[in-house]
Amino acid sequence: MRRDDLRIQVEGKVTSWMEEIKKIALGGLDARDPRAFYDVELKLLAVFRQMGGEVTALVVDCIFEDTQWQDEAVSIVKSARKDLRALGYRPYKIHLLSGNNVEVSTPYLAPRGEGKTRIRKARKLKRNHGSGMFPAVAALGVSHHCTPALMSDLARQVVESSSEEEARQSLARRGIDLDVKTVWNLANLFAIDSMQVRDERLQSAAGDDGEFRGKRIVVAPDGGRIRMRKGKKRGRIPKGKKRRGFEAPWQEPKVFTIYVIDSAGKRDRNVLPIIDGTMGDADDLVSLIVGYLRLLGAQSAEKLVIIGDGARWIWDRVEKIIEGVGIDPRKVTTIVDFYHAVEHLQKFAEQKSGWSEQFRKQWVTKNRKLLRKGKVIDVITTMKGLVEGRNTKTLKTEMRYFVKNASRMKYAWFKRCGLPIGSGAVESCIRRVVNLRMKSPTTYWKDENAEGFLHLRSVYKSGRWDEAFLQTLETHAQPVAA
Numbered sequence: 001m002r003r004d005d006l007r008i009q010v011e012g013k014v015t016s017w018m019e020e021i022k023k024i025a026l027g028g029l030d031a032r033d034p035r036a037f038y039d040v041e042l043k044l045l046a047v048f049r050q051m052g053g054e055v056t057a058l059v060v061d062c063i064f065e066d067t068q069w070q071d072e073a074v075s076i077v078k079s080a081r082k083d084l085r086a087l088g089y090r091p092y093k094i095h096l097l098s099g100n101n102v103e104v105s106t107p108y109l110a111p112r113g114e115g116k117t118r119i120r121k122a123r124k125l126k127r128n129h130g131s132g133m134f135p136a137v138a139a140l141g142v143s144h145h146c147t148p149a150l151m152s153d154l155a156r157q158v159v160e161s162s163s164e165e166e167a168r169q170s171l172a173r174r175g176i177d178l179d180v181k182t183v184w185n186l187a188n189l190f191a192i193d194s195m196q197v198r199d200e201r202l203q204s205a206a207g208d209d210g211e212f213r214g215k216r217i218v219v220a221p222d223g224g225r226i227r228m229r230k231g232k233k234r235g236r237i238p239k240g241k242k243r244r245g246f247e248a249p250w251q252e253p254k255v256f257t258i259y260v261i262d263s264a265g266k267r268d269r270n271v272l273p274i275i276d277g278t279m280g281d282a283d284d285l286v287s288l289i290v291g292y293l294r295l296l297g298a299q300s301a302e303k304l305v306i307i308g309d310g311a312r313w314i315w316d317r318v319e320k321i322i323e324g325v326g327i328d329p330r331k332v333t334t335i336v337d338f339y340h341a342v343e344h345l346q347k348f349a350e351q352k353s354g355w356s357e358q359f360r361k362q363w364v365t366k367n368r369k370l371l372r373k374g375k376v377i378d379v380i381t382t383m384k385g386l387v388e389g390r391n392t393k394t395l396k397t398e399m400r401y402f403v404k405n406a407s408r409m410k411y412a413w414f415k416r417c418g419l420p421i422g423s424g425a426v427e428s429c430i431r432r433v434v435n436l437r438m439k440s441p442t443t444y445w446k447d448e449n450a451e452g453f454l455h456l457r458s459v460y461k462s463g464r465w466d467e468a469f470l471q472t473l474e475t476h477a478q479p480v481a482a
Contacts, residue, residue: 002062003062005062006058006059006062009058010055010058013051013054013055013058014051014055017047017050017051020047021044021047021048024040024043024044024047025040025044027040028040028044046175049098049099049174049175050098050100050175052098053096053097053098053099053100053175054098054100056096056097056098056100056102056147057096057100057102060094060096060102060104061102061104063140064104064105064106064136069136070106070107070135070136071107073107073135073136073138073139074086074107074109074135074136076135077109077133077135078109081109083111083112084109084110084111084112084133085109085110085111085112086107086108086109087108087109087110087132088107088108089105089106089107089108090105090106090107090108090134091103091104091105092104092105092106092134092137092145093145094137094142094145094146094147095145095146095147095150095176095178096147096150097147097149097150097153097176098175099174099175099176099177104137106134106135106136106137107134107135107136108132108133108134109132109133109134109135110132110133111132138476141473141474141476143189143190143193143476144186144189144190146186148469148473150176151186151190152465152466152469153171153176154167154171154176154178154183154186154187154190155186155187155190155191155456155469156460156465157170157171158183158184158187158456159187159437159453159456159457159460160460162437164180164183164184165180167183167187168180168183171183187453187456188448188449188452188453190456190472191451191452191453191455191456192452193472193476194452194455194456194459194468194469194472195451195452195455197471197472197475197476198276198455198468199291200475201291201295201471202288202291202292202294202295203291205291205294205295206294209297210294210295210296210297210298210300211271211296211297212258212260212271212296212297212298212301213296213297213298213300213301214297214300214301214302215260215268215271215301215302216260216261216262216263216301216302216303216305216418217258217259217260217261217293217296217298217301217303217304217305218258218259218260218261218305218306218307218420218425219256219257219258219289219293219304219305219306219307219321220256220257220258220259220306220307220308220423220425220426220429221254221255221256221285221289221308221314221426222254222255222256222308222309222423222426222427222429222430223252223253223254223255223311223430224252224253224255224430224433224434224435224438224439225250225251225252225253225434225439226250226251226253226434226438226439226443226445226450227248227249227250227251227439227443227444227445228248228249228250228251228444228445228446228447228450229246229247229248229444229445229446230246230247230248230249231246231247232245232246232247246444248444251279251450253277253278253279253434253438253450253454254277254278254279254280254281254282254284254285255275255276255277255426255429255430255433255434255454255458256275256276256277256285256288256289256426256429257273257274257275257425257426257429257462258273258274258289258292258293258296259271259273259274259425260273261305261418261419261420262418263418264418265414265415265417265418265419265420267425272462272463272464273425273462273463274292274296274462274464275429275433275458275459275461275462276288276292276455276458276459276462277433277434277454277455277458278451278454278455279447279450279451279454280451282313282314282316282317283317286317286320286321286324287324289321290320290321290324290325293321293324293325293327294324294325294326298325298327299325299326299327301327301331302331303331303333303419304325304327304331304332304333305332305333305334305335305419305420306318306321306332306333306334306335307334307335307336307337307420307421307422307423308335308336308337308423308426309336309337309340309423310336310337310340310341310344310401310404310405310408315334315405315408318332318334333414333417333419334407334408335408335414335419335420335421336405336408336409337421337422337423338371338372338409338411338421338422339422339423339424340423341371341401341402341405341409342364342368342371344398344401344402345364345367345368345371345379346360346364347398348383348386348395348398348399349363349364351391351394351395351398352386352389352391352395353389353390353391354389367379367382371409371411372411372412373411373412374409374410374411374412374413376402376406376409376410377406379402380399380402380403380406383395383398383399383402384399387399429458429461432461433454433457433458433461434454434457437457438450438453438454438457
């Protein structure tokens with residue numbers, strides 16, 4: 001289909017739909033109540049969506065009639081992958097954002113040996129080389145049979161909805177009628193692609209032109225809690241049951257945020273933060289932090305602040321972060337969240353027997369003021385004189401918290417330098433990313449799903465969804481596994 005033919009067909013589609021649009025619009029003139037006006041607006045939107053889908057299908061058909069372009073895509077792949085062979089043209093169904101489907105005929109490449117009768121050999125080849133490829137389809141950014149616009153909309157709907165079923169319903173209202181399993185699987189597949197692109201970018205990050213270069217940067221890590229789903233592999237299946245059931249242990253997703261502050265220590269609202277996380281251990285999180293900091297140009301930052309709640313897994317890895325980023329250690333300041341420190345004052349007071357509730361409050365208030373003035377040594381001295389009685393062990397534990405973190409509790413000096421003393425930014429991330437979506441009494445996560453969902457949810461809440469999606473799209477706009 002040439003351009004002139006496409007133009008004629010598009011004009012024909014628009015003309016055929018114009019009569020329907022006029023009919024609905026003229027009928028809308030008689031709408032004099034909320035329900036009638038509501039129906040008119042929805043009908044018009046549905047017509048334009050359907051018309052857009054049909055026109056998009058015409059565009060797709062026109063693109064795939066260009067055999068020369070498809071052959072070029074095949075040549076590029078075959079020059080890079082000598083293990084592939086052409087198996088001719090095959091049908092490929094593409095799902096559009098409008099909810100329409102279009103089927104095209106396009107070249108298919110497969111690892112040598114695929115299609116042979118020996119099943120074991122074919123499976124081995126698939127493990128080693130992946131499944132077949134549709135070069136022309138992948139060149140447009142179509143992945144897992146979805147157009148880029150559909151994949152972005154679908155994955156975003158999944159991470160912003162409170163459940164997969166709610167996401168399916170929202171998509172269905174827009175004409176995208178897919179079952180829950182398909183919606184969830186497509187979102188997971190996109191999460192895998194997104195994390196792969198992220199990891200490639202972080203590993204190759206130079207950071208010379210990073211957007212945070214020359215700025216005052218804050219890194220705030222923290223951990224949450226979600227329930228995992230672990231299937232029971234042993235034991236007899238209970239009578240009347242078809243499955244052994246599962247265990248639901250708690251696991252800590254580790255999340256961090258990186259943001260820019262001004263000279264007063266307030267977050268710069270003109271610069272979007274970075275939010276991400278992992279279900280791995282502390283070293284996995286630190287690797288992500290280092291990668292992002294290098295990508296953002298933190299090695300040339302004016303100031304780097306690391307703030308947390310006092311957990312040892314954070315402070316034991318500060319040197320690793322500094323070394324990995326390559327920043328001058330003199331530019332780095334570590335801070336224990338002031339409000340977590342106050343919580344430890346309260347725990348200390350609660351363990352003192354014989355104190356009235358009023359006296360406990362007075363003691364906490366007095367030492368809170370000393371702490372805010374940066375007089376942590378005075379607080380520790382006061383505690384030492386009170387470590388006695390039946391709860392001595394617990395009292396010593398709370399006192400050691402201040403002893404170990406004394407150098408990170410110079411709050412008066414931090415305020416004078418225009419640095420934050422609270423880690424509310426990452427506390428908010430834990431709430432919005434984890435607690436409001438991934439943590440509930442009836443939500444359980446499999447290992448293979450939690451990591452990807454945590455990543456996508458973090459990207460969405462950072463306000464960088466379109467940016468991250470386009471990076472994934474541009475990286476995968478090449479022949480990929482079908």
